[in-house]
Amino acid sequence: MRKLSQLISVVLHPIFVPLAAVIIFFYKLPIYFDSSVIYSKIVATLIVSVLLPLVFLYFFKTLKLISSFELPTSKERRLPLLFFMMLDLVIINYIFELYNYQYLFYFFWSLLLASMVVFIALFFRFKISLHSLGMSSLLTFLIILSFNFQLNFIYSIAFLVMCLGLVSSSRLILKAHVPSEVIVGVVLGVITQLTIPIFKYYKM
Template sequence: MKRIATFISYLFHPLIMPVVGVFIFYTITPLFYEFELKKIVLFSLTILTIFVPLLIALVLLKFNIIQSFKLSTAKERMPPLLINTLIIGTIIFKLMPRINTPELYFFFVGILGSNFCCLIMALFKIKASIHMTAIIGVTTFLVGLSFHYALNVTIALSFLVAISGLIASARLYLKAHNMAEIIVGIFIGLMPQLLTIQYWL
């Protein structure tokens, strides 16, 4: 069971969720976007939101700034969260204006807000579940898209809700978080997306 819980934690890691959100957008939007543009955007975001943070984490690990990729303490979380906040900010100010897509722009503004909230929590030694923050942020974005385009996304939404439950169960089973930290993570993922959704819905 521990292996399954660990597998779920890695498979649905928070780093992949921004790319998942963008992929969902391009999959369900009725608006036309050239394939080359979608490919460039997804490739750029994969590099910036997955591979760059992983490389930075390796450097932090080598210099003993973090003890493991699990980021078991609030103190260990601060450097990666700060770096990730800067990366998301760079994406918002440099990449998003070129794409000129309000839905994605404010999706990333919401992600930035969630990152910043997690960073503030870490400063107060509160370990909000970043796994839950990420999956709930994407789920909220999907709900917004369904209203925006008047689409029936019941199957996709059910899948994300089920995944959210699996992630929460896995994190609790591994004792990576307690229930309070799971709930705080859900709230931090939900609220920034709800606050920014009004600007494009």
């Protein structure tokens, strides 16, 4: 069970959530974009949100700033999370501008807001689960798209609900978090993503 939980934690790692959201946006919505634009945006997201974090985590480990890639302590999570927030700002400012990519623009702003809360919580030795936060953010994002575009994503939503349950259970089995940290991660992911319709309709 432990090995299966480790596999689930890797496959459903929060580092893949931004890329998954971008793929959902381009391939599940009835909005036309040139194929070259789609390709360039996906590749850019892959580089900034997946490859660069992996490179820097390896760099941090080499310098012994972290003991493992799982970032087991609150103190070890601070510097990587700060770096990830900087990368999020790069995506917001240079990859998905508001005019053409409104939903993704607000999605990444919501992730940044959630990351700030997680970062602050670390100083109180409370490790909010990034796995549950990431998956609940992606799930809420898909539900918002389904509602706003009047599209039936029921199977995709059900799949993400299952993924959320699996990854949350896996984090508890691995004792990476206590239940409250997983629950707060889920709630935080939902609440911050709900800023998408708030920003969209009220232009806050």
